[in-house]
Amino acid sequence: MAITKTDFMRGMQCPKMLWLDKHKPSLRVVPPETQARLDAGNDFGDRAMGMFGPYEEMTVYRPGTRIPDKKAMIAKTQDALERKVPVICEAAFCNYNNYCAADILRKTETGYELYEVKNASEVYVQFVRDAAFQNYIISRCGLKIEKIFIVTHGPDEENPFIPVDVTREAKGYYTWINDNIWELNRMQKEREEIRTEPGEQCTRPYECWYYGYCHGTVKEDEQIRMGL
Numbered sequence: 001m002a003i004t005k006t007d008f009m010r011g012m013q014c015p016k017m018l019w020l021d022k023h024k025p026s027l028r029v030v031p032p033e034t035q036a037r038l039d040a041g042n043d044f045g046d047r048a049m050g051m052f053g054p055y056e057e058m059t060v061y062r063p064g065t066r067i068p069d070k071k072a073m074i075a076k077t078q079d080a081l082e083r084k085v086p087v088i089c090e091a092a093f094c095n096y097n098n099y100c101a102a103d104i105l106r107k108t109e110t111g112y113e114l115y116e117v118k119n120a121s122e123v124y125v126q127f128v129r130d131a132a133f134q135n136y137i138i139s140r141c142g143l144k145i146e147k148i149f150i151v152t153h154g155p156d157e158e159n160p161f162i163p164v165d166v167t168r169e170a171k172g173y174y175t176w177i178n179d180n181i182w183e184l185n186r187m188q189k190e191r192e193e194i195r196t197e198p199g200e201q202c203t204r205p206y207e208c209w210y211y212g213y214c215h216g217t218v219k220e221d222e223q224i225r226m227g228l
């Protein structure tokens with residue numbers, strides 16, 4: 001696959017981050033609190049799949065692993081679309097090898113609603129950009145996305161899922177994504193390591209997992225020795 005949603009967001013934070021992901025991922029150091037947050041988000045996402053009642057999940061793993069089989073997921077999604085399944089979770093799409101998997105696609109009479117689930121109590125701009133990337137890929141695959149929502153965490157377990165309509169804002173990012181996705185595709189394939197000076201992007205919007213490598217606090221050979 002070329003560029004995924006995660007690739008795009010990481011590449012837009014810092015091109016070097018995306019290049020390192022593709023060429024030297026062993027240098028990553030994921031803080032335990034970040035990993036715990038990611039795990040909690042996965043759990044919330046799993047529970048949100050049922051927020052509209054019965055659904056079909058498109059997740060397929062490669063045999064004997066927990067690595068998603070993207071090609072199989074795309075094929076399964078096409079089948080679900082043809083069968084007009086009302087609620088499709090982890091719906092996978094590919095356009096010119098760029099890929100996304102939508103948390104929830106809900107069928108309407110004339111198209112689909114797209115739901116991006118976030119384990120947070122409010123909507124941040126990064127969330128809208130995540131949904132915008134999915135809208136970009138899915139729209140280019142020929143589906144009509146009528147509404148786009150971020151599903152936030154409600155105040156209590158009585159009301160756990162609060163959809164927030166971000167259709168206008170997310171659709172407004174279409175040109176921005178198109179203007180950058182092809183350059184990120186080209187850049188990630190370069191043989192030479194991208195030269196980017198450390199700066200504000202190392203901690204915003206997310207702390208970079210290569211911080212130690214780029215700031216010289218941990219050298220490359222040390223990280224390899226440490227098995228990171």
Ligand code: SF4
Nearest residue numbers: 014017202208211214
């Ligand atoms: S630490 Fe900073 S410069 Fe290095 S990859 Fe991350 S964001 Fe880019």
